[in-house]
Amino acid sequence: MHAVTLHGRKPAHRNRLLLAATAFAVALTGAVAAAPTASAAPAPGASASPTSVNRFGVSTVTLTLDGESSTQSTPTDLVLVLDESGSIDSGEFSQLRNFADDVVEAVADDGLFANGGRAAVVGFSTGAHTVIGLSADETAVRNAITSNPQATGTTCISCGLNQANTVLGPNDPARNQVVIVITDGNANGGDPTAATAASLQGKATVFAVGVGDSVSQSTLETIASGPGSDNTFSVGGFGGLAALLETLVAAVSVPGATNPSIAVTLAAGWNLVPGSITANLAGSSIGAVTVDGFTWSRANLADEDLVITYQIKHEGAPCGPLPVNSSVVYDDDENAVVNFPPVSVNVNCLPPVAVAGPDKTVAEGSAVTLDGSGSHDPDGIVTSYAWSGADAGIGTLSNPSSAVATYNGLDDGADAVALTVTDDNGLTDDDSTTVTVQNVAPVLTLTTCPIQPNAVNTDVSFAGTFTDVGTLDTHSLSVNWGDGSTTPVPAVSSPVGATHQYTAAGIYDIAVTVTDDDGGSDTESCGFVVVYDPDGGFVTGGGWIDSPAGAYPADPTATGRANFGFVSKYKKGASVPTGSTEFQFKAGSLNFHSNDYQWLVVAGSKAIYKGTGTINGAGGYSFMLTATDASPDRFRIRIWQTADSTVVYDNQVGAADAADPTTALSGGAIVIHKG
Structure with missing residues (x-):
């Protein structure tokens, strides 16, 4: 049950009665x-x-x-049922009214009326009457009590219980219904107390107070909702009711x-x-x-x-x-x-920590891994990775949703790549790494170079291709023809080629350079391009040289005298020179004799020609002879196996084919004849 909470009771009531009340207090139902x-x-x-x-x-x-x-939420309806029988004298009845007034004041102070509760008073003797019906007006109730005259008569307790039942009306589950019955005697003989009490107890909690020695405990327990001291109280006389105030009010109105x-x-x-x-x-x-x-x-x-x-x-x-x-x-x-x-x-929640890894360097056309697996979450797990920021002009990303992504370099530059990681709580963190893409120079291949000798003032051409792993690169071409002239081509794509005419006989090196827009380049050379002038003169020579060590690979220690004699010239209108060349190196038992010539170049004081021949009567050899008509005259001959280019003799080992000879004649002379 809930009953009204009683607060604010006058100190005179509370303090005076608290100790006495404690002696009677027991654990009540719900309180x-x-x-x-x-x-x-x-x-x-x-x-x-x-x-x-x-x-x-x-x-x-x-x-x-x-x-x-x-x-506390349910309002309480309280009905005081007062004994007005003739066994109570006027003084005692006055004490009873005062006590009833104190009860109403106390429950009012504790909020009965404030919480929507009401109070009523019933008097009984031979019969019963309603002193005041249920009222939410404290003053009206108290005035009704103090002005109520005593009816006198016999003790019809059932009358009072029936009247209280009527005053309360039908059972209302939304309200607490409480009845306090105060009497000084037992019921009249034959009074149906038990039946009427049971009916009232079906909807209300009933407390019974007995005054004096005339009331039996059994009568009180019949009236009340429970036996013993839970719902029954006794005092020796009406003057003792005041001592029950706290206990009775507490039993009735302590919330529960x-x-x-x-x-x-x-x-x-x-x-x-x-x-x-x-x-x-x-x-x-x-x-x-x-x-x-x-x-x-x-x-x-x-x-x-x-x-x-x-x-x-x-x-x-x-x-x-x-x-x-x-x-x-x-x-x-x-x-x-x-x-x-x-x-x-x-x-x-702590955000994850993104770790994009160290800066990386990669060549154009190559790939490098970006490792974000060092990312972590201090209080959870990393649930997703997102790489971004690759500059389309520098590189691209593969597997951008993985911890380890791949960066593909396209063109040189520095690219800031970002890594965003998300944890299992939706929090994110970012980190970045710099990928430096390094330029890779183009690769040039000369597919066609001048092999046969070319006459002056005729077209000399080359052709080639190039590749570049930097797919975004652009390219330019530059050709150095070796005669002091160059041909620049500002924009080219593979394949490439060019044509040039030489105005003077000579052996030229055509240097071809492809350069990308990032400054990377590759240069390849045709090398040893022979340009001859059929009308440019011829060369003759004879004598000997001191062959140096290493000139004869079959016996690198062999040195000594080597004899030579030669003539090489173009006949009128011919494109191939004629003549004869002899070379003997006794220390190596080497006797070379020319069979034919392929070309002759006479340029100033220098002559160079190439052909084939035999050694000690056996064929399969090629040679190149270079001579200068100067002071002193100088001579070089290089002989090799035609099939595999294995050098048989070279008195200027390691020098370029077109290099000026360095071995001076020990005897004889070389003469260049002008055309």
């Missing part, structure tokens, strides 16, 4: 024995400590409920709840810590425990302070200020309304 003290009633409370935790952290939630204030329960359901983001639920009141029961909540219950709750604590652990997501409880539902048999305030705990 505690001690009388309430006047104080401000706290509301239901909910709090958490700490109010800020890290991810997966634990906080302790505390729910508080003051049984006196928080469960029958079968109260509190069902806690946690909000998303929290789990209940197993074994963490505590309740301070004896008799508390904890049930329906799951990871999502529990239910507290008890047989009753009266003027007590309930404290429930339980621990919650963050599930891992989400973060920020999170409500702790999805719902906290209070319930009791009296339909009290208790609303616990919301409580929240702020969850501090």
Whole structure:
């Protein structure tokens, strides 16, 4: 049951009667024995400590409920049933009226009327009458009590009980119905007290007060809702009623709840810590425990302070200020309304740490891995990776959603690539790395070079191709023909080629250079391009040289005299020179004789010609002879196997084919004849 909370009672009543009341107080149904003290009633409370935790952290939630204030919600209807029989003299009846007035004042002070309650007074003797029906007006009720005359007569207790039943009206589950019966004697013989009492007890809680020695305990227990001292009280005389005020009012009006329960359901983001639920009141029961909540219950709750604590652990997501409880539902048999305030705990989640790895260098046309696997989350896991920022003019990304991505270099430059990682709570972090793409020079291949001798003032051509792994590069071409002239081509693509005419006989080196727009280049040379002038003169020579060590690979130590004689000239209108060449190196038993000539170049004081011949009568050899008509005359001959270019003799080993000879004649002369 709920009854009205009594606050603000006059100190003269409370202090004077408190000790006496304690002696009589017992645990009543839905109430505690001690009388309430006047104080401000706290509301239901909910709090958490700490109010800020890290991810997966634990906080302790505390729910508080003051049984006196928080469960008070049902208004009370109180009916005082007063004995007016003739066995009570006028003085005693005056004391009875004063006591009834004090009861009404006390319940008013404790909020009966303020909480929607009402009071009524019934008098009985031979019959019963309504002194005042249920009224929410304290003054009217008290005035009716003090002005009510005594009826006198016999003691018809059933009459008074029936009248109270009538005054209360039909059973109203939305209201507490309480009756206090005060009498000094037993009922008239044959009075149907038990039947009428049972009818009244079906909808109201009935207390019985016996005054003097004429009332039997059995009569009081018949009237009251319960036996013994739970609902019955006795005093020696009407003057002693005052000592019962606190006890009686406390028994009637201390708030209480029958079968109260509190069902806690946690909000998303929290789990209940197993074994963490505590309740301070004896008799508390904890049930329906799951990871999502529990239910507290008890047989009753009266003027007590309930404290429930339980621990919650963050599930891992989400973060920020999170409500702790999805719902906290209070319930009791009296339909009290208790609303616990919301409580929240702020969850501090740490973002992941993105690690894009060290800066990388890669060549154009090549790939390099970008390793973000060092990324981590201090309080969770990394759930996704996102590489971005590749400049389309420098490179591209492959597998950008993986921890390890691939960067493909396209063109030289420095590219800042970003890595964004996201954790299992949706938080992100960024890091970046710089990829430097280095230029790779183009690769040139000369596919066609002048092989046969070319007459002066005729076209000399070459052709070639080039490749470049830098697919975004552009290219230019430059040709150095070797005669002091160059041909620049500002924009080319593969294949390439050019044509040139030489105006003077000579052996030229055509140098072809392809350059990309980043400054990378490749140069290839045709080398030894023979340009002759059929009308440019001829050369003759004879004599000997001192052959140096190493000139004869078959015996590198062989040295000594080597004799030579030669003539090489173009006949009129011929494109191939004629003549004869002899070379003998006795230390190597080498005797070379020419068979034919391929070309002759006479340029100034230098002549060079090429042909084939035999050694010691065996064919399969080629030679090149270079001579200068100077002071001193100089001579070089290089002989090799035609099939595999194996050198048989060269008195100027390692020098370029077109190099000027360095071996001076030891005897004889070389003469260049002008055309």
